[in-house]
Amino acid sequence: MTDTPLSAPGAGIGRSGRVGRVVRALPHRFGPVLVVIAALIGLWYLACIPMNAQNSLMLAEREGIAVSPATAQERRDMSGLALTLATPEEAIARAFAQDRPRLPSPHQVIAELWDSTVGKKITSKQSLVRHAGITLAPTLLGFVIGSLAGIALAVGIVHSRLMDLSVMPWAIASQTIPILAIAPMIIVVLNSIGIQGVLPKAIISAYLSFFPVTVGMVKGLRAPSSSDLDLMRTWNASAMRTLFTLRLPTSLPYLFASLKIAVAAALVGAIVGEFPTGAVSGLGARLLAGSYYGQTVQIWSALFGAAIVAAGLVALIALAERLTLKRMGLS
Numbered sequence: 001m002t003d004t005p006l007s008a009p010g011a012g013i014g015r016s017g018r019v020g021r022v023v024r025a026l027p028h029r030f031g032p033v034l035v036v037i038a039a040l041i042g043l044w045y046l047a048c049i050p051m052n053a054q055n056s057l058m059l060a061e062r063e064g065i066a067v068s069p070a071t072a073q074e075r076r077d078m079s080g081l082a083l084t085l086a087t088p089e090e091a092i093a094r095a096f097a098q099d100r101p102r103l104p105s106p107h108q109v110i111a112e113l114w115d116s117t118v119g120k121k122i123t124s125k126q127s128l129v130r131h132a133g134i135t136l137a138p139t140l141l142g143f144v145i146g147s148l149a150g151i152a153l154a155v156g157i158v159h160s161r162l163m164d165l166s167v168m169p170w171a172i173a174s175q176t177i178p179i180l181a182i183a184p185m186i187i188v189v190l191n192s193i194g195i196q197g198v199l200p201k202a203i204i205s206a207y208l209s210f211f212p213v214t215v216g217m218v219k220g221l222r223a224p225s226s227s228d229l230d231l232m233r234t235w236n237a238s239a240m241r242t243l244f245t246l247r248l249p250t251s252l253p254y255l256f257a258s259l260k261i262a263v264a265a266a267l268v269g270a271i272v273g274e275f276p277t278g279a280v281s282g283l284g285a286r287l288l289a290g291s292y293y294g295q296t297v298q299i300w301s302a303l304f305g306a307a308i309v310a311a312g313l314v315a316l317i318a319l320a321e322r323l324t325l326k327r328m329g330l331s
Contacts, residue, residue, distance in 0.1 A: 041106050045096075051103035052095040104297045112301040128286070128305045135270050135282040136309065138198045142205020143266040147259060149206065150213025157214075158221040158247070159239060168218075175211050179204065179269065184276040201273030208269040209262035216258025220251025249328060256321035263313045271306060283309075 096105045104112075116128035124130065153171065156163045183204050190200045224246050232242045274284025283306050290298035 044103075044106055048101065048103050048105045049092055049095045052098055052101045054102070100294050101296060104300050108297050109300045109304060112297045113304060116301060117305075125281075128283075128301065131281060131283050131286050131302070132305055132309050135267070135274070135284065135306075138201035138273065139205055139263075139267045139270040139313075141198060142202035142207075142269055143209050143263050145202060146206035146209030146266060147213050147262060150210040150258070150262070151217050151255075153210070153214045154217030154221055155243065157218050159243075171211060171214055174207075179208060179272050180275075182207070183269075183272050187273070187276045200277070201270050204273040205266035205269035208265040212258045212261040212265065213255070216254045216261075217251055220254030221247045223247075223250045223254065249330070252325065252328070252330065253321075256317060256324075259317050260314045263317060264310045267306060267310050267313065 120127040122129050157168055187200050271284040274282045279285040283302050286302040287299055
């Protein structure tokens with residue numbers, strides 16, 4: 001009986017070599033992204049100085065710091081850049097430490113995000129996690145409704161020339177109506193028949209999310225080549241059989257790309273749907289409350305919270321895409 005080695009010679013070296021290649025590739029993969037982010041943050045900090053210069057001078061006057069007549073005249077002229085150049089020490093020192101700045105600095109937004117997520121219990125009315133969860137319910141419901149409606153419309157458009165000529169132009173025209181104009185109409189009409197709560201906001205989300213799914217699926221269902229379609233005809237395959245065995249598998253990459261756009265649009269629809277209802281909970285309500293009371297830091301933290309939620313939803317769809325296409329042997 002011979003001894004069997006626990007691992008093949010060079011296996012550890014191979015694994016360490018792969019790890020080394022991954023580590024060496026990190027700067028090339030993430031370096032440009034980090035440089036762009038750093039540049040944006042730097043420009044953001046620079047923009048805070050002229051944007052907050054007006055408030056900086058007002059705070060200086062309240063604290064009894066002498067302000068020259070020329071500076072006072074510039075303040076009346078509302079020239080933020082001139083104010084910064086006229087009093088650089090006061091402007092720079094006070095631009096990043098205001099309770100209600102015109103433009104919050106990045107560290108203020110990050111501090112507010114941390115305090116409203118980690119620093120608050122989820123059950124607290126100040127918790128951004130709680131508000132995000134409330135907005136997430138109509139977002140997901142509207143996303144499902146809009147996606148199913150978009151897929152059904154796409155199947156009808158591909159198989160019916162009458163629907164292609166009649167429904168597709170109306171679907172395109174529907175997206176020219178501003179959502180801020182149609183959202184109150186949807187809320188009022190549904191409230192008049194007793195429908196309240198999550199469903200009206202979900203319908204607004206579905207209104208925004210169905211169009212990208214429709215367009216993407218139409219493109220995907222028409223992706224099979226004419227030779228593939230002729231082959232299905234020679235096999236005497238029905239339209240339904242062709243749909244499930246050829247058109248739908250071919251359309252999956254287009255579908256997932258459309259779903260990523262649709263889920264972000266659904267989140268926007270849910271936030272906009274909270275505006276006309278006077279909601280006290282949700283990301284839209286958080287934005288409204290910050291606007292009413294001049295809490296710009298709260299507004300920006302809610303915006304970044306919405307962006308984080310949207311990025312998480314898109315990442316989940318990307319993961320589902322990777323797993324599905326890999327299982328089907330398409331990637």
